[in-house]
Amino acid sequence: MIEIKETIAVERSIETVFRVISDFTFIAQWDPGVVSSEKVSDGPVGVGSAFALALRYGIFSMRMVYTIAEYLPPFRVVLKGTGDSFAVTDTIEMAENGPLTTVTYTAAFDLPDMPPHLAPVIRPLLKRIGRTAMAGLKAALSPSSGPPRSVALFSSGIHPVDRVADGLVVPGALGFSKWGHTLAKSFWKPDTELLTGKTVVLTGATSGLGKAAALGLARRDPRLILIARNRQKALETSRELTRATGNENITVAVADLSIMAEIHRVADEILQGTPCIDVLINNAGALFPQRQTTAEGLERTFATNLLGVFTLTRRLLPALCRSKAPRILNVASGGMYTQRIHVGDLEMESAPYDGPTAYAWAKRGLVILTELWAETFRHRPFAVHAMHPGWVDTPGLAASLPRFHKAIRPLLRSPAQGADTLEWLASAVAPGQCSGLFWLDRRPHGTHVFPGTRETEDERRQLLEALTAHENHLRR
Structure with missing residues (x-):
């Protein structure tokens, strides 16, 4: 002995x-x-x-x-x-x-x-x-304070090494793989912050990335509200999370987040029983290979991945603003690097429909929204961030992009690896001390790599106006 x-x-x-x-x-x-x-x-x-x-x-x-x-x-x-x-x-x-x-x-x-x-x-x-x-x-x-080191040291918040790797494209893309996650992990500071006494709203939690994030968050002891389309799957997920973590403060709200009427209804339900929300995580998203139209006449990719996020966030703002230090976290995609925003054709009506491209357009818009919201709340302790999980082996990827999934399967991350940064953004002290950044593996990255993807200030304004007009039209 x-x-x-x-x-x-x-x-x-x-x-x-x-x-x-x-x-x-x-x-x-x-x-x-x-x-x-x-x-x-x-x-x-x-x-x-x-x-x-x-x-x-x-x-x-x-x-x-x-x-x-x-x-x-x-x-x-x-x-x-x-x-x-x-x-x-x-x-x-x-x-x-x-x-x-x-x-x-x-x-x-x-x-x-x-x-x-x-x-x-x-x-x-x-x-x-x-x-x-x-x-x-x-x-x-030990108590931690202040923003991440790269944010404190560099005006852009992005470490020069990450900027160079992203600019060279291939090294940046390999960072999306499971090896990129392993390398990044060696530089992380620990995160042992709990979410006890806080309320977290998470969309898209019944499978893949969202389910992995829900498990990690539930361990940190928040009140967790899961918004999902399928009630039975959501209830099963809630029970699984409670069995795994012992957290019994998990509730379910049901809505199809591509339908704005359902978003307004579920927001009313949440606001009625939840006066304060500390973290809103807009994770739900989907890539549709074929063009689909919702019952409200919207192209489904746009409705699910951009307008729905815009509408839900705006509706839950009153509860978020009651938090001492609220956070909005938007799950984007590395695919948005290849595209610019098309404010005159958000629903891809003029251009020939292509599922991955439509998805990238919507995620590009979501990253722009993140930056606009961060600017709106710059005078308050309000953190708004976007992140992308890298290449993650999820049922959604296998179903929507089967050839891509098969080709890079050896490189894919587990859902838990992809969800780590999302959990960290929700709980750690450092990301609450800055706002408006785009994250991969707990490090901020640039939002533009290829020429011609950068939007103008006028296009940013037009995007906000277009989304507001859509929301107002559908509420009449």
């Missing part, structure tokens, strides 16, 4: 510290040796909760399962971990010390196959691993 012990003190409440530490799904945020961690048991975190971890230390990789053996909030949690040839008992105790919370971590390793003469070598290695993990925990729990 080898035992190591480390103590740190952090300026966070004991309740927050306990919640972050006892839920081992957060451990990858602060322990550099943990590649991933997944809760593999149902229900709220407590005695019996199990977590599957993938670890890597140098050239060595391994998998472990940790199970909570004792759970005494907010003072003590004991987890028992098992690997292929060893076991460990982690005892983590928390105590209030004025404005600080003291965390004492004790790990007792059982290494039955280790020759006794190796103990003097293994002990300092284990102690170093424990010290590194606790240093990471202290950094993760």
Whole structure:
């Protein structure tokens, strides 16, 4: 048996510290040796909760399962971990010390196959691993302030390396892949912020990116409102999220977000029961290979991906404005890089219809809207951001672009990898200190790469006028 012990003190409440530490799904945020961690048991975190971890230390990789053996909030949690040839008992105790919370971590390793003469070598290695993990925990729990470093350092908010990579196109596109995500992750600061007491509205949460984002957000303990088209799928998703995270404060609202009348109805329902919204995530979107027209006479790609977002956001603004620090997050697409806005043909009536192009037009418009809204609220603590998830392996991509999906499948990210930045934008401190940016993998990127895609100020004004006119016309 080898035992190591480390103590740190952090300026966070004991309740927050306990919640972050006892839920081992957060451990990858602060322990550099943990590649991933997944809760593999149902229900709220407590005695019996199990977590599957993938670890890597140098050239060595391994998998472990940790199970909570004792759970005494907010003072003590004991987890028992098992690997292929060893076991460990982690005892983590928390105590209030004025404005600080003291965390004492004790790990007792059982290494039955280790020759006794190796103990003097293994002990300092284990102690170093424990010290590194606790240093990471202290950094993760230390209060953070200010915008991301690149935003503070560069007037555009974009790091020169990212600007060059995007401009060279191929390196920028490879950044959309799972390898791009892995590379970016090595530069991230941890995010252990909770959303307790906050209300998050998320559209398109029943599959793919949205479902992965819903799971990550639900773990952070907000009141979560899911807007979906299919009631049965939404209810099933809500139950799955509660089983996985223990968060029982998840509700469902039903609307087809390509139909403006339904958006107004669902907005009325939400506003009636939700006086304050802290985060609105406009994730729902769809690519239609063939031209379709809604019951209101709108081209469906435009209605779903642009006008619907515009209408829902405008309707929920009263509740957002009651939040102390509201955020609007719009999910765009890297495909918009190839297109400019066509304010005179938003529904692609003059040009021959092409599904991917129509989708890119709408997402280009959404990014422009993001910048316009950020400018509107520049004098308030109101963050408005757009992001794109990279190339993500989702049912929507497979159905709408089957050839593209098949061709680049080895490069595709998991939905959880694609959703990470969305979860980070909703919860972390840094993105709340800036506004109007376009994000990939927690880093701001430019919105134009190819010549001829940049819109004029007059086109931006015309876009806003056109969307407002559509909304007013449909409300008559």
